[in-house]
Amino acid sequence: MADDKDVLRDVWFGRIPTCFTLYQDEVTEREAEPFYLLLPRVSYLTLVTDKVKKHFLRIMKQEDVEEMWFEYEGLPLKWHYPIGVLFDLHASNTALPWSVTVHFKTFPERDLLHCPTNSVIEAHFMSGIKEADALKHKGQVINDMQKKDHKQLWMGLQNDKFDQFWAMNRKLMEYPTEEGGFRYIPFRIYQAMSDRPFIQRLFRPVSADGVAHTLGDLLKEMCPSAIPQDDEPKRYQVVIHGIEPMLETPIQxxxxxxxxPDNFLHISIIPAPSD
Amino acid sequence: MEKWRSHVRGELFNRDCLQKDPFSGVLVSLSRLEEKLDLRDKLFDSLQPCVERHDGCAVNDDLSIKRQLALRESEHDRIKLRDRVSDLTAALYLKEAELQYCHSQVVRFRNEALVLCREMASLKTSMDDYQYSLEMQSKELMSHKQELAALRNGLSTVQQEKEELLSRWMKEKRLEAKRVNRANQKQERRHHFCPEAQPLHPDDGEQDLKCEPSVMKS
Incomplete structure (x- = not known):
């Protein structure tokens, strides 16, 4: 674990340069300048866009402002998915900076959850952590933590404090040496070409005969079409945090x-670029 | 290092080279400039009524504005530095806690190592015992094999002797049967020519016939 701390750092400090532009039909007092921001991959859109809101609100009339939401190429962006997942799933093979459109009207009720305050994000984040720990340790680790420890996890994410977050999160990553891994792996597989939100099932990190399962084993069971066949060109990319890990990588x-930070392994399956 | 591990590290590095690094410097500077602009806007808004009251800008006012701006900026920097100090203090506490955690992990792993060492020693002892008994058994097996080979040799000799005896016995029986048959023929001829004749002397074979009916049959 200690040897791979730089991997944890690279994951935490992954950033996506983003250009926020106001939707053309929004009514403004003067022309809206775009707003540029480096978005943390592991955070949530509504948690890190206070500055964006402030920037655009300066030129808008108060009465024209409703809840802010984001869209990319006509697709409403779900704030409750991590930013990195949204980017990998919808825009990973496009030019940077990522161009996101900001709306203050006609909230898409059917596609997005409302997010009036940060406490909604906190509740969503904590429920994710609890669900993941239920899979990993039957919820024992998170239940043994105190309220302040939960707060430390949340504040670590909210304030982008790696050390603060990992001081607590490492407890959620422990497992008995003799068991060789967690009880089940908390994962979600998103498919760009599917209407289904994601695939989430029970999957053990070690087989019944003690062999460590790999990413390839997981995909073979959950989404076999994502694995390239020997005699045909690669059709899909399996992306985690903007990279394609080898299929031999142990899932644990x-x-x-x-x-x-919600302790889920978010895996995006996207069509491979044709060039 | 395993190939998959170095692959992940390399890919993360490449990802940041493509996505983060080319924009990071520019966007951080932009953010700083925006903060400065925001500060100046606020200052301008607060000084606007004062400027309007004096109807124009004298040199002293200009200096005063510059000083005000410097003051606000230094105030802003002070707040930032205070936050940074507070962050660093928190980080220090966290590092201390981490150090303690690492110490506890060292103790835990040392205990685990001790238990494993003890297990290894007992396994080694049992392995030695098993090796000794294996050696003894293999020696025993060797001696049993030798014994078996000697017995097999003896058996084959005895079998050969038995076959020789059997063939000798068969030969003798054949001769005896011929003799008896000859005696019987003589007896029959005698009965044929003089039916009242006395039986042959026991030496001629009658006695033998009574004793060995099986030979007669053969």
Whole structure:
């Protein structure tokens, strides 16, 4: 674990340069300048866009402002997915900076959850952590933590404090040596070409005969079409945090090192670029 | 290092080279400039009524504005530095806690190592015992094998002797049967020519016939 701390750092400090532009039909007092921001991959859109809101509100009339939401190429962006997942899923093979459109009207009720305050994000984040720990340790670790420890996890994410977050999160990443891994791996597989939100099922890190499962084993079971066949060109990319890990990578190591702060391993399957 | 591990590290490095590094410097500077602009806007807004009251800008006012701006900026920097100090203090506490955690992990792993060492020693002892008994058994097996080979040799000799005896016995029986048959023929001829004749002397074979009916049959 200690040897791979730089992997944890690289994952935490992953950034996506983003250009926020106001939707053309929004009514403004003067022309809206775009706003540029480096978005943390592991955070949530509504948590890190206070400055964006402030920037655009300066030129808007108070009565024209409703809840802010974001869209990329006509697709409403779900704030409750981590930013990195949204980018990998919808825009990973496009030019940077990522161009996101900002709306203050006609909130898409059918596609997005409302996010009036940061406490909604906190509740969503904590429920994710609890769900993940239920899979990993039957919820024992998170239940043994105190309220202030939960707060430390949240504040670490909110204030982008790696050390503060990991001082607590490492407890969620421990497991008995003799068991060789967690009880189940908390993962979600998103497919760009599917209407289904994501795939999430029970999957053990070690097989019944004691062999460590790999990313390839997971995909073979959950989404076999994502694995390239010997005689045909690669059709899909399997992306985690903007990279394509080898299919031989042990799933337990991936869960420990490439999970998001909600402790889930978010895997995006996107069509491979044709060029 | 395993190939998959170095692959992940390399890919993360490449990702940052492509996505983060080319924009990071520019966007951080932009953010700083925006902060400065925001500060100046606020200062301008607060000084606006004062400037309007004096109807124009004298040299002294200009200096005063510059000083005000410097003051606000230094105030802003002070707040930032205070936050940084507070962050660093928190980080120091966290590092201390981490150090303690590492110490506890060292103790835990040392205990685990001790237990494993003890287990290894007992396993080594049992392995030595098993090796000794294996050696004894293999020696025993060797001696049993030798014994078996000697017995097999003896058996084959005895079998050969038995076959020789059997063939000798068969030969003798054949001769005896011929003799008895000859005696019987003589007896029959005698009965044929003089039916009242006395039986042959026991030496001629009658006695033998009574004793060995099986030979007669053969």
């Amino acid at each position: 190591w991936l869960s420990e090192h490439l999970s998001h």
